[in-house]
Amino acid sequence: MLRTKPIKDVIAQSEADGSDGRLGLKRHLRARDLTGFGIGIVIGTGIFTLTGIEARDSAGPGVVVSFAIAGVVALLAALCYAELASSVPTAGSAYTYAYATMGEVVAWIIGWDLLLEFALGAAVVARGWSGYLAELLGLPTAWFGEEGSIVNVGAIGIVLLLGVVAIVGVRESARVTNLLVVVKVAICVFIVAAGLFFVKAANLTPFIPSSQPADAGEDGIKQPVTQALFGLEPSVFGFVGVLSAAAVVFFAYTGFEAVANLGEETRRPKRDLTLGLIGTLLISTVLYIGVSLVLVGMVPYTEIDRGAPIAAAFNAVGAGWAGVLVSIAAVAGLTSVILVDLVAMGRIGFAISRDGLIPPAVARIHPRWGTPYRISGVMTVAVALLAGFLPLSALADLVSIGALCAFVIVSIAVPILRRRRPDLERPFKVPFSPVLPLVSALACLYLMLNLSVETWIRFGVWMALGALIYLGYGYRRNRLARHEPVATEPAGEPTPTP
């Protein structure tokens, strides 16, 4: 279980599989596309809905500080990702780094965790997408996400449609994503610029309302683990509220890691992955702080709308036309989130099955499209079913805990890889290692602990399921266990098993 996959094999494999002319993934992407993918997956439901809920219920105008805190933590993790991704550009990202540094069982945990994050990320956002679309076009909500309806046709439709785009090619996906990103970023900038005229200083005081007792849910399962552990009275507002809001709005930053899964499809991975990762985070942090500041400045926090806070804020100041623009941005934004989630999910599944921890037959790359079409196809259908039939709104926190868990491992992997393979070429290095990577790991862990008891329980159930699959299949059947070469076979044609 602790066996590691030698880093030279990882590199040889990603180079062989990724060179054009073979049946590998195709190298089409440039730094601009990577940043497009990054912003494509990052800016979405988080800023358009969570901002309102957390300002109203947990942090007040201090939600701006929550976004700043979450942004700094995400940036630290992105620096760690940048070091690993630029020195070992592989489709598996965190999963592969863990395989090379901490051993197979940790790698599997992370791989399984990432599948949760990306599949559920796509499904949760598809739900939100459907609701926004129905509102924008006045469609019958019974089919588009009304509470209690049996099937959500809109969510299924968008997932299948974008699944096809993801399978047909990474270049096609990049084009669609870039277009959507331009629309949503332009509208976000507009929101900030237009909203500034309506900001009232009075709305910003008190900036962090004083603390108040909170509803902890039945058996206290809705309160943050930190409060439950130390037996604190559940509370909101005050700095405690700002911190727990930071853990929730962290969702808005999740997904940037998808950039690191595109290393085998990038022309100059060593340079461009770093640019894509850090560029994505800087741009989104600035936009988030701007948008959230304008929102809490426009409306007293006690009157912020929970469903569509930004559009409602413009309505409240008599600029209802801006609300339409905001809805367009939300639909464009959510579309790109789902698309990039589906693209990345295929790459993670591909990397895991290439190693044989799930059946290797699904790792095959399509000869013309250059994408892992089988695994992407299977997982797209699974996501469509999840999005169509399960009540998902409560599961966004599960996406965040999945992301944070991966970030903890990736941060720890940085100093480990520096010791174990000191000679590895590192185009980008995290400054002040091991201090900064450790701070990053602890900060992510702390945010995890600020998520609710309920979320931890659900996460535990998913991980236990993963452990069963590993023991039942992956542990025995994978390539390292069977002493099969991992680097020499031409991609796309799995070695016939005797």
Ligand SMILES: NC(=[NH2+])NCCC[C@H](N)C(=O)O
């Ligand atoms: N892989 C993921 N984490 N996907 C979900 C991304 C969600 C995105 N950050 C948003 O605010 O809408």
